[in-house]
Amino acid sequence: MRQLIIRWHQSITEISEPQWRILTENKVNPFYQWQWLKNLEKSGSICANKGWQPLHLGIWRGSRPIAVAPLYLKGHSYGEFVFDQVFADLARQLELNYYPKLIGMSPLSPIEGYRFFYAPGENKEDLTTLIMNTIDEFSLRNGILSCNFLYVDSEWKTIAQKTNSAAWVNQKSLWIRDGSSTFSDYLNKFNSNQRRNIKRERKAVEKAGIKIAAITGAEIDIQIMQIMHDLYEKHCSRWGLWGSKYLSEEFFHGLASPIQRDNVVLFSAHRTDPKDPIAMSICIKNKNMLWGRYWGSKEEIDCLHFEVCYYSPITWALDQGITRFDPGAGGIHKRRRGFLAKSTTSLHRWYDKRMEVLIRNWLEKVNKITEQEIEASNQELPFKGEAPKLTIPR
Numbered sequence: 001m002r003q004l005i006i007r008w009h010q011s012i013t014e015i016s017e018p019q020w021r022i023l024t025e026n027k028v029n030p031f032y033q034w035q036w037l038k039n040l041e042k043s044g045s046i047c048a049n050k051g052w053q054p055l056h057l058g059i060w061r062g063s064r065p066i067a068v069a070p071l072y073l074k075g076h077s078y079g080e081f082v083f084d085q086v087f088a089d090l091a092r093q094l095e096l097n098y099y100p101k102l103i104g105m106s107p108l109s110p111i112e113g114y115r116f117f118y119a120p121g122e123n124k125e126d127l128t129t130l131i132m133n134t135i136d137e138f139s140l141r142n143g144i145l146s147c148n149f150l151y152v153d154s155e156w157k158t159i160a161q162k163t164n165s166a167a168w169v170n171q172k173s174l175w176i177r178d179g180s181s182t183f184s185d186y187l188n189k190f191n192s193n194q195r196r197n198i199k200r201e202r203k204a205v206e207k208a209g210i211k212i213a214a215i216t217g218a219e220i221d222i223q224i225m226q227i228m229h230d231l232y233e234k235h236c237s238r239w240g241l242w243g244s245k246y247l248s249e250e251f252f253h254g255l256a257s258p259i260q261r262d263n264v265v266l267f268s269a270h271r272t273d274p275k276d277p278i279a280m281s282i283c284i285k286n287k288n289m290l291w292g293r294y295w296g297s298k299e300e301i302d303c304l305h306f307e308v309c310y311y312s313p314i315t316w317a318l319d320q321g322i323t324r325f326d327p328g329a330g331g332i333h334k335r336r337r338g339f340l341a342k343s344t345t346s347l348h349r350w351y352d353k354r355m356e357v358l359i360r361n362w363l364e365k366v367n368k369i370t371e372q373e374i375e376a377s378n379q380e381l382p383f384k385g386e387a388p389k390l391t392i393p394r
Helices: 018-026 034-042 086-094 122-139 154-163 185-186 192-207 222-236 247-253 304-320 352-378
Strands: 005-009 052-054 056-061 066-070 072-074 103-104 147-151 166-176 211-216 264-270 279-286 289-297 324-326 342-349
Touching: 005 122, 018 066, 034 247, 056 122, 056 264, 066 072, 066 122, 122 147, 122 154, 122 342, 154 342, 166 192, 185 192, 185 304, 192 304, 211 304, 222 247, 222 279, 222 289, 264 304, 279 304, 289 304, 304 324, 342 352
Parallel strands: 103 147, 289 324
Antiparallel strands: 005 056, 052 072, 056 066, 072 103, 147 342, 166 324, 166 342, 211 264, 264 279, 279 289
């Protein structure tokens, strides 16, 4: 570990794309690709003025990075989807400043896969210890109360927990391909009552004269992404102050670039032309997985949300050989449509002993309750017979 240089990077561009690709071994999910993170910064969706200051920690050997921890200095808790109000309230009671805090995640995306990235052949455990110690020293020196790694990669979690990070279990939704080849096969797994409900919901969209088309590849241009942005903005505005409009117009334009559009799928609900949608959802994909992100609609049409955000993406995933579909945050109404509950873990480090002891004691109890809730939720899925097992293909 000698002759290493520790650097804090206030922009992803301080590490070149080829260097980042070597660290991630080009296997990272789209939300941790260099171009995605750069697009967030360049578009102004992520910046210090919006409470997301990039602060990536790099470990360098000479002129090349051998490890990096993607991190952000946060001045609020928006856009994380791990709701830590209970921690913030405890800090207030202890007369501690909860913000700023360090966050490790892909900004604005509750996507499992956070980890430190290492160059091939390096000792991951030694580098993890060095990074954690550096984060601890930085936080104590600068009066930062906590460092939080959200939606961590399940394999990396084993390494990270050896450094005494505390685990907090939450839950998310996940569709898993379970032997189905078509949507009819998938539908046949439901009990008769819910099978009838789903058919009714899809029929309501059809009766409204709406067709659905997937837009991919070279069909994705700035014009269609401008429409997606406008629908996203319109949807957010419906919720007023709670609308959570995070992404800029320029970010959506960036997704139309040849280097990023291969990871994008748009589901267009239209009457005549897919490029003139009534509603549209945007998903992100790689070879094996689909992630649902945002949607918007010009008209209020019964069950259109379920069709554009769930049923059509599942149909497309089945056609494309996709094995998993993460539909996004929230869960209760997704259960009735066949999405399993799945545990997801965040790891936390606190720099006040009183707070650490209190939260660790709380986590020991609440994690057991959450796991029980997940098990109970999956037992109530509306499938015929026993609910499918949560075995995730790799």
